[in-house]
Amino acid sequence: METQYTIPSELKSAIDGKCPRCRTGNMFAGPLFSFKSKKMLDRCPACDLKFEKEPGYFYVAMYVSYALSVGELIAACVGTYLLTGNLENPWLYVIVALAVTLIMAPFNNRYSRIILLYWMTPMFRFNPKIYAQIKEEGK
Ligand SMILES: [Zn+2]
Secondary structure, three states, X not given: OOOOOOOOOHXXXXXXXXXXXXXXXXXXXXXXXXXXXXXXXXXXXXXXXXXXXXXXXXXXXXXXXXXXHHHHHHHHHHHHHHHHOOOOOHHXXXXXXXXXXXXXXXXXXXXXXXXXXXXXXXXXXOOHHHHHHHHHHOO
């Protein structure tokens, strides 16, 4: 039997917030910049994978989120320096750092969990059999 679908790449599935096991079901209830963006589904709607594999598992995502924030703040402050050449007024950097923190919060919340589930949780590998099964059932 011939397969009539192409499996989406790992990176594209991660960016789209798809389930790490079947790459079909959504991990989040709404799109990135919406009021429901923080709401994460308990289970994959396509393959029924439980995303929070043990209680408190997403506390680990805080460390990923911390690393993302530090990277963004360094980039924002270096960018501000390169654009303005400001070495006199520290409040400019404080304001930029606060703005970046607030604007990037939904992004960090979502992608820290996605990075955790995709690349730091070995038991959540992509399973082509489950993907094929979902496609054949036409979900
Ligand atoms: Zn799934």
